Amino acid sequence: MDIWTYAPETGELLPGNPRRAQEIWNRRHLSVDDPKRWAVPANATAIAPPAPQEGFARCFAGDAWRQVEDHRGETVYLTSEREDGGITGLVGEETVIAEIGPLPDDVTAEKPGPHDRWNSQAASWVEDAALKRAATVPASISPRQLLIGLMTRSVITESEAIEAARTGAVPATVQAVFDNLPSRAERAAAAITWAKMGLVERDHPLVDTLAAAGGMSEADVDAFFQACAKI
Numbered sequence: 001m002d003i004w005t006y007a008p009e010t011g012e013l014l015p016g017n018p019r020r021a022q023e024i025w026n027r028r029h030l031s032v033d034d035p036k037r038w039a040v041p042a043n044a045t046a047i048a049p050p051a052p053q054e055g056f057a058r059c060f061a062g063d064a065w066r067q068v069e070d071h072r073g074e075t076v077y078l079t080s081e082r083e084d085g086g087i088t089g090l091v092g093e094e095t096v097i098a099e100i101g102p103l104p105d106d107v108t109a110e111k112p113g114p115h116d117r118w119n120s121q122a123a124s125w126v127e128d129a130a131l132k133r134a135a136t137v138p139a140s141i142s143p144r145q146l147l148i149g150l151m152t153r154s155v156i157t158e159s160e161a162i163e164a165a166r167t168g169a170v171p172a173t174v175q176a177v178f179d180n181l182p183s184r185a186e187r188a189a190a191a192i193t194w195a196k197m198g199l200v201e202r203d204h205p206l207v208d209t210l211a212a213a214g215g216m217s218e219a220d221v222d223a224f225f226q227a228c229a230k231i
Helices: 129-136 143-152 158-167 172-179 184-196 205-213 218-229
Strands: 002-005 056-061 064-069 075-078 082-084 087-089 094-096 116-119 124-127
Touching (some): 143 158, 172 184, 172 205, 184 205
Antiparallel strands (some): 056 064, 075 094, 116 124
């Protein structure tokens, strides 16, 4: 009689099947078709498994074979943080399925882009504009980069750029913007900030003021900082 063995933990059909069952010596008088003549060990069955099916594992449970989803070896991506043995898996992190069964609820086979976040309602990755901006637009540039950038774009003259670098002098076009600030205190603060700036922060209010006066959009300013960062 043929028998089929399976893994004790998962019930998965093992390789090398079918096998021949061992005869029970004192039951050899019984017909070869009589199951009582044969010894069926633990984790084995005389029930033949179904034909193999792509993407499924044949597993024995209870008294029958079942086709169980099998994604082992597939690369998937976490859609939420996961704690595993004290190690935190981050959203978007790649992992490989190692166990039989349906895909866990916190993974997807869809690979995320570099600036994507998981949208649970759409069940897909969507590009996060804020994340993309944070990753691609520098948070600050140096005064040297700013002055060269302004000079390159003819916002200030070469002599104004050199004088500002040497002494902190405010170029005429910049001074005109400062002069239009509503209060004396704001005008003084702007002049001091310009003269003593160590870094030019992209999100500093004074940058927004100067950009607005020059008719620059948010995207224009971002592009300016990206270009200056390469100087």
